[in-house]
Amino acid sequence: MKFTLRVHRQLGPEAPGSLVQYSVDDISPDTSFLEMMDILNEQLTAKGEDPIAFDSDCREGICGMCSMVINGQAHGPLPESATCQVYMRHFQDGDVITIEPFRAAAFPLVRDLIVDRSAFDRIMQAGGFISVHSGPKPDPNSVPIEPDTVELALDAASCIGCGACVAACPNASAMLYTAAKVSHLGLLPQGQPERYERVRNMVGQMEEEGFGACRNYGECEAQCPKGISIGFIGRMNRDYLRASLLDPVDRQGKMVPQ
């Protein structure tokens, strides 16, 4: 197969960026999209040009590192797939393919197709955990959990943190990501003690990072490689509302090592 590629090239966050055109041919339909990029990079290297920088690691759709907007869609045309799970058989021979990074004010560009998604990590650090230290714990069967509850929590926990929801949203909102994280823990009995504090902190951090507001476009769900439902956003909003109506509990602080 033969393709014309228009790839976003940019040396760094301050440098100007532009779409550069390349062509590749003799591509087998069983080549993955990223392998096609590898082939292009081999050609560029041989010609003495800098290869295109892009993120990828596991190449099986679970690490969430790969991040390309392909023909305007985060992770490309295949529903519920990460970029690394897209194959060239999903395109037509001779297609012109435009490849851009995940764009958002909160995801500063690093180089070419690589962006900095550390804002997601900071949202997690703001409260995406159950405060529990390593050591002996009660037997987990002492608290039975309905399988449906676990499955719903797992639906949310399946988020791979890739940022496609942000790239897909016209407002670059991170509501789906944050909602998935909030819901995973908020649904489980273990997550109840910090449920409202968690949602308040994580939403607060999300806003601080400069993500946009949710306007119910639904693009996040449509382009999420794990098909995470925007139903979780509603769930998070209910928790957030409740959390903001509750007076913050003035406790004496958590135990910290001296």
Add this chain to the structure above:
Amino acid sequence: MLLDAKIPEAPIEHMWDTHREHLRLVGPRNRPHYRIIVVGSGLAGAAAASSLGAMGYRVDCFCFQDSARRAHSIAAQGGINAAKDYRNDGDSVYRLFYDTQKGGDYRSREANVWRLAELSENIIDQAVAQGVPFAREYGGMLANRSFGGVLVERTFYSRGETGQQLLLGANSALAEQIKAGQVEMHTRTELLDIVVVDGRARGIVVRDLVTGEVRSHAADAVVLATGGYSNVYYLSTNARGCNVTATWRAYKRGARFANPCYTQIHPTCIPASGEHQSKLTLMSESLRNDGRIWVPRKSGDTRAPGEIPEKDRYYYLEERYPRFGNLVPRDVASRNAKDVCDQELGVGPTGRGVYLDFRDAIVEHGRDVIAGRYENLFEIYERITGQSPWTTPMQIYPAPHYTMGGLWVDYNLMTTVQGLYAIGEANFSDHGANRLGASSLMQCLADGYFILPITIGDYLSRHPYGDVDSKHPAFGEAERGVKDRIERLLAIGGTRTVESLHRELGRVVWDRCGMSRNMEGLGEALKIIPQLRDEFWSNLRINGTGEHLNQSLEHAGRLADFLELAELMCLDALTREESCGGHFREEHKTEEGEALRDDLDFAHVSVWDFQGSDEAPSLYEEPLTFHALPLAQRNYKV
């Protein structure tokens, strides 16, 4: 120097407790004075960094990915073992120990394996407390499934993404400690050297992968949780970035490398489809619970699998191993797949594939039950191959997956360099010559949550804190070494790309030091690898500079280390004149073609000591003892 594994004097079932009770501790008020470096943020690294941070130590954690959550532990699919005996099917700590010892073909250290089995229960408790959503039964109790090489159901799982869920648990604990200021996370930062001062590991030299800056970090102890080296084969199930650099740098700084030839070839992966292939995808071994493995009985049978009647199907594992059937351990399953393909019974375009068929399981259990167990695995398969396992049997073939070899560690998980620890896949101790399914997650978390945080205190308490900082000349020297190497790589100016050289290395190692090995092939490899290394250092081409993000440069640095490790692997494989677990020497097999161990001469760990770039490494042996479980030939047939 003698290898002292520091195995406690106590009956095996009390060993860990006795040991713990006698370890020196660092008091809570002193812990904030000690700085610990943890390299790697996978299950072992995140578990260790978060546990140490929660105890009050100051921790610096490093990963080369853009986020700690992306470490390759995330890709583990099937599950995690624990001797909970929730199924009342006769499981116990002893039995998990037994299965691991036997699965490892009696090449692991008994004391470590027992401790692992013992701690397995705590791991499940810990993970559930963190909010890991393990599968539950209708009554709300935790569900279990069985896994290869065992006769009980002790594997806990979260759909087909147990690794991701456990890693998110560890990662959330890490996030908590980052927020608390106990752990400082350094992402997109790669370790390029380890600094040893007066025999003690005192820090690391790293490169910021975004700015290219080379800098030093000093600490009171260094923990490597940097995973395995399957990517020496180029094509493996590991993530693209997985590399041996950290452990290899440690080896060159005096940490001895144990059993490098012990590599695991996973039996259920999607076969390669062509030259462009950049990695292989694993299909969880749990599929073997319900899938039946077969090939056509006659070579050259081109009928579609559905049209091949029962009598023409060769269910070779069920026929050869009636008791375990499709659930034989990984190495046995892999070798048998190779065997039937060598007999030209293999299927698919390359003839290197066997069927994994769910037809009977769907009839027996119904589509819903099978969907509940494997739906997302079926999806992954269909996405990659374009074929649906609901209607056509999967095609599978073995692929490099895990490396049991790694840095030698004592019972405290310390390497032969004082204050340098290795945990998770990076060390060698618990899986012998072959790892059982669902045991890697277990080992990473046992090391990270429960063992290292205790044992490291014993070392730290014997030394003053913060007495060396990065102004020490040893750091400057190491930094210069790192910068020189980067400049050398960039200055070669040849014609070959890193990718093409890595591919070539991979083929050499896969053909000659892969699923089966022989003296002749290993001898050849030992000639080819140095030539390839010369080719690399004389004809490599990297564009761009070292002062910005340069992925070819990153890859080149990793390949340079793989090119050295490959030689040690082959040397180790050549020296080990027996077959055991994942190490199958064709010269050493039974009449039936099974692996034949030589317990008289090889019941030891082979430990290699670096002697200099132009010198052959020295070989030391740690003898293995078998008190709790006497030696027996591994046999999955009866």
